[in-house]
Amino acid sequence: MTQTPRSVGRPRNAEHSELARQAALDLLQEQGYASISMEAVAERTGIAKQTLYRRWKHKRALILDAFAEQADKLPMLPTSVGPEEELQAFIRGTCRTLTGQCGRTNRALMAEALQSPEFLVEFRERHLTKRRRQLRGILERQRPGLEDQRLETLVDLILGPIWYRLLVQNAPLDEAFADVLAQQALATVAQT
Amino acid sequence: MTQTPRSVGRPRNAEHSELARQAALDLLQEQGYASISMEAVAERTGIAKQTLYRRWKHKRALILDAFAEQADKLPMLPTSVGPEEELQAFIRGTCRTLTGQCGRTNRALMAEALQSPEFLVEFRERHLTKRRRQLRGILERQRPGLEDQRLETLVDLILGPIWYRLLVQNAPLDEAFADVLAQQALATVAQT
Amino acid sequence: MTQTPRSVGRPRNAEHSELARQAALDLLQEQGYASISMEAVAERTGIAKQTLYRRWKHKRALILDAFAEQADKLPMLPTSVGPEEELQAFIRGTCRTLTGQCGRTNRALMAEALQSPEFLVEFRERHLTKRRRQLRGILERQRPGLEDQRLETLVDLILGPIWYRLLVQNAPLDEAFADVLAQQALATVAQT
Amino acid sequence: MTQTPRSVGRPRNAEHSELARQAALDLLQEQGYASISMEAVAERTGIAKQTLYRRWKHKRALILDAFAEQADKLPMLPTSVGPEEELQAFIRGTCRTLTGQCGRTNRALMAEALQSPEFLVEFRERHLTKRRRQLRGILERQRPGLEDQRLETLVDLILGPIWYRLLVQNAPLDEAFADVLAQQALATVAQT
DNA sequence: CTGTAAGCGAGACGGTACGTCAAGTCTTTAG
DNA sequence: CTAAAGACTTGACGTACCGTCTCGCTTACAG
Numbered sequence: 001m002t003q004t005p006r007s008v009g010r011p012r013n014a015e016h017s018e019l020a021r022q023a024a025l026d027l028l029q030e031q032g033y034a035s036i037s038m039e040a041v042a043e044r045t046g047i048a049k050q051t052l053y054r055r056w057k058h059k060r061a062l063i064l065d066a067f068a069e070q071a072d073k074l075p076m077l078p079t080s081v082g083p084e085e086e087l088q089a090f091i092r093g094t095c096r097t098l099t100g101q102c103g104r105t106n107r108a109l110m111a112e113a114l115q116s117p118e119f120l121v122e123f124r125e126r127h128l129t130k131r132r133r134q135l136r137g138i139l140e141r142q143r144p145g146l147e148d149q150r151l152e153t154l155v156d157l158i159l160g161p162i163w164y165r166l167l168v169q170n171a172p173l174d175e176a177f178a179d180v181l182a183q184q185a186l187a188t189v190a191q192t
Numbered sequence: 193m194t195q196t197p198r199s200v201g202r203p204r205n206a207e208h209s210e211l212a213r214q215a216a217l218d219l220l221q222e223q224g225y226a227s228i229s230m231e232a233v234a235e236r237t238g239i240a241k242q243t244l245y246r247r248w249k250h251k252r253a254l255i256l257d258a259f260a261e262q263a264d265k266l267p268m269l270p271t272s273v274g275p276e277e278e279l280q281a282f283i284r285g286t287c288r289t290l291t292g293q294c295g296r297t298n299r300a301l302m303a304e305a306l307q308s309p310e311f312l313v314e315f316r317e318r319h320l321t322k323r324r325r326q327l328r329g330i331l332e333r334q335r336p337g338l339e340d341q342r343l344e345t346l347v348d349l350i351l352g353p354i355w356y357r358l359l360v361q362n363a364p365l366d367e368a369f370a371d372v373l374a375q376q377a378l379a380t381v382a383q384t
Numbered sequence: 385m386t387q388t389p390r391s392v393g394r395p396r397n398a399e400h401s402e403l404a405r406q407a408a409l410d411l412l413q414e415q416g417y418a419s420i421s422m423e424a425v426a427e428r429t430g431i432a433k434q435t436l437y438r439r440w441k442h443k444r445a446l447i448l449d450a451f452a453e454q455a456d457k458l459p460m461l462p463t464s465v466g467p468e469e470e471l472q473a474f475i476r477g478t479c480r481t482l483t484g485q486c487g488r489t490n491r492a493l494m495a496e497a498l499q500s501p502e503f504l505v506e507f508r509e510r511h512l513t514k515r516r517r518q519l520r521g522i523l524e525r526q527r528p529g530l531e532d533q534r535l536e537t538l539v540d541l542i543l544g545p546i547w548y549r550l551l552v553q554n555a556p557l558d559e560a561f562a563d564v565l566a567q568q569a570l571a572t573v574a575q576t
Numbered sequence: 577m578t579q580t581p582r583s584v585g586r587p588r589n590a591e592h593s594e595l596a597r598q599a600a601l602d603l604l605q606e607q608g609y610a611s612i613s614m615e616a617v618a619e620r621t622g623i624a625k626q627t628l629y630r631r632w633k634h635k636r637a638l639i640l641d642a643f644a645e646q647a648d649k650l651p652m653l654p655t656s657v658g659p660e661e662e663l664q665a666f667i668r669g670t671c672r673t674l675t676g677q678c679g680r681t682n683r684a685l686m687a688e689a690l691q692s693p694e695f696l697v698e699f700r701e702r703h704l705t706k707r708r709r710q711l712r713g714i715l716e717r718q719r720p721g722l723e724d725q726r727l728e729t730l731v732d733l734i735l736g737p738i739w740y741r742l743l744v745q746n747a748p749l750d751e752a753f754a755d756v757l758a759q760q761a762l763a764t765v766a767q768t
Numbered sequence: 769c770t771g772t773a774a775g776c777g778a779g780a781c782g783g784t785a786c787g788t789c790a791a792g793t794c795t796t797t798a799g
Numbered sequence: 800c801t802a803a804a805g806a807c808t809t810g811a812c813g814t815a816c817c818g819t820c821t822c823g824c825t826t827a828c829a830g
Contacts, residue, residue: 009774114303160353201805202795495690544737585779586821
């Protein structure tokens with residue numbers, strides 16, 4: 001284990017982390033991404049700025065953490081459906097999740113990520129990977145034995161249009177769209 | 193006509209706009225997006241800050257303008273190829289263009305756009321639309337009579353993976369990827 | 385002669401000078417000294433800034449001019465009173481004049497004058513001298529043959545308390561004060 | 577007591593206040609009043625602008641503070657002289673003090689004061705009052721039992737000519753002038 | 769039970785940039 | 800040559816956050 005729980009000195013107040021994360025998310029919802037500032041989080045929560053910086057190296061780190069924690073709470077998609085409908089279910093579920101607050105937060109995080117490569121990496125690892133891996137699993141089950149790179153590209157072909165609509169086009173991720181996408185995906189998988 | 197040549201008062205120094213735009217792009221390349229600031233542009237060009245603010249309401253406006261103007265200069269993709277290869281040529285060309293400086297600039301602009309909805313709208317209209325329309329034309333020629341919404345979705349399915357790799361995955365937009373994408377696109381179009 | 389009226393080219397619009405002066409005074413009254421700016425005068429009158437600068441070298445020059453012109457319109461004090469009461473009448477009159485708008489304007493001009501020695505000189509010459517000379521005349525008539533420097537000092541002794549109250553103490557220049565001052569002045573003159 | 581020493585948070589760096597005040601006075605001497613700017617003080621001292629604004633709300637506040645602190649250091653006039661000469665000594669001393677740098681600074685502060693009533697009030701309270709009270713004490717000792725208003729007017733009659741010469745006439749405050757003024761003052765006091 | 773090693777609130781601090789304002793000058797076209 | 804319009808340079812304004820740095824105080828485990 002890596003911890004060495006550091007039992008010397010006054011322990012950190014566990015509530016604080018949660019409070020700060022929540023404040024960051026609240027600010028995001030209420031007044032948009034630009035209004036998230038360490039200053040604002042500190043004021044809103046009553047936590048001293050220094051305390052924030054002790055726990056998160058950057059503003060970025062806090063924001064990422066706030067989001068990742070929230071996203072972890074999201075229910076995983078059911079995988080108990082039949083092998084055929086599994087893909088469609090995943091796509092529908094993803095679209096549904098990204099419609100609403102969660103989508104907006106993802107956009108905010110991407111804003112940050114586009115300004116800082118390290119943040120992007122961390123963002124992917126802490127958050128995006130999970131879903132991506134799930135999708136990969138679905139595809140593997142449908143077409144076993146596909147080589148790695150091919151699989152990754154397939155994943156991109158499916159997630160790409162969703163994120164494109166979310167980030168660039170700001171277009172609705174409705175069921176109709178999800179189904180067209182799913183249909184195309186199935187066809188592509190079949191042909192591979 | 194939209195001009196109304198406004199011949200009253202001292203005319204704006206035409207060089208300035210160009211200088212400022214160029215400085216913004218230079219800063220972007222040299223030190224990354226975060227280093228673009230009105231202050232820096234002013235100092236670098238010798239143009240007074242006030243003059244910059246007279247021409248562009250925000251830092252954002254300048255950045256957008258700088259990029260849009262540059263992008264307009266990019267050569268259009270050749271459309272003289274046969275109807276079949278046209279789509280592939282478009283996808284390959286787009287991927288090639290977005291590899292390198294142009295891609296980096298687009299990412300920077302998206303960073304801005306994700307923080308400001310109006311900016312996003314303007315970004316799309318001033319820059320993205322052109323290419324999007326071109327792709328739409330290609331698809332229309334291949335499958336005439338398709339209804340509007342269907343067509344738009346098709347466009348999303350093609351551009352989506354490209355932008356996803358550019359923005360989110362930061363993955364290479366190489367020829368292999370372009371060709372897989374093109375192949376899938378052709379199949380989808382055929383099935384429609 | 386100084387004229388050579390310069391009849392070539394478009395003649396100056398005579399109204400303008402008056403308009404600008406008036407605007408300056410209006411601004412002074414309405415929003416205080418700090419709000420007088422060439423910019424504001426130009427906007428308010430519709431006169432181009434350049435035109436203002438063509439007629440008055442500085443903002444200061446305009447302000448001074450505006451005030452001097454107004455002050456010239458003030459009625460001179462009656463000198464027809466008997467030699468004894470003449471001094472008292474002068475002091476009372478001066479106090480009365482400096483109570484109200486005129487006093488406020490004088491304070492504004494002094495604000496300017498304290499920042500620019502040349503302005504102070506001009507201010508004295510164009511405006512203050514007149515009254516000062518009048519007072520000097522009164523004193524001369526009462527004590528003929530006094531040497532110049534002595535006379536000047538006497539004038540300072542009389543005007544000093546008035547301006548001190550106006551500028552520094554911001555205290556009322558009421559009749560009671562005027563009369564104490566006059567009484568002291570008479571005594572001093574008598575003793576000289 | 578009024579202190580409440582405020583021991584919370586990082587204490588202010590005491591040197592800074594002194595440095596800033598000194599810089600303000602230096603600028604005043606070196607390049608005149610107009611050259612005093614927060615920007616210049618910040619640069620010259622190496623103190624961040626924000627720090628200056630944290631301590632002094634306005635440029636005016638800093639200037640006033642700078643001056644008041646300096647003026648407090650000026651030696652008080654000796655009051656040990658005989659009751660008769662006391663007044664003369666005070667007047668001579670005041671004139672001497674106001675000749676030179678101190679006078680120039682006072683003029684600069686009055687320039688500011690004439691543009692801002694609140695500043696004038698503060699200027700009087702923080703600086704002028706002290707000397708005024710001293711003079712009042714002298715007069716009271718010479719003519720005990722005089723009513724308040726009468727006393728105040730007497731003070732105006734004495735200080736008035738001095739400030740008039742300082743501010744308006746820009747005339748020398750030499751000993752000759754001081755003595756004429758003192759002589760008049762004594763006569764007036766005697767007659768009261 | 770007492771160091772000593774954190775954590776914590778408060779708030780000062782050096783920076784960097786923001787967007788605004790006014791002064792005084794310059795450059796057009798129109799009269 | 801004057802006027803209106805408005806661009807331009809210069810220099811300062813006051814504000815907002817960033818991330819860092821002290822203070823005085825408060826927990827906790829360790830000797």
